């Protein structure tokens with residue numbers, strides 16, 4: 001069961017979890033839309049804004065978004081963490 005979980009990450013495995021194609025395309029997309037909407041508020045600095053790494057399967061179109069590692073610091077500082085730090089339960 002646990003082995004299946006990691007295969008779903010196109011970024012790491014360069015393989016589509018839906019159709020198993022290895023024809024994966026990647027690009028960077030701005031987190032700021034044309035109407036001033038910012039999907040990653042506070043991330044990436046004032047001028048650049050945040051970016052997503054987008055991975056798309058060339059066969060079936062399945063796609064995954066990732067926040068680049070260099071921006072995860074900002075996410076950790078500025079976003080609200082949804083789970084408790086206490087994992088003792």
Ligand SMILES: [Zn+2]
Pocket residue numbers: 016017018019020021057058059060061062
């Ligand atoms: Zn696919």
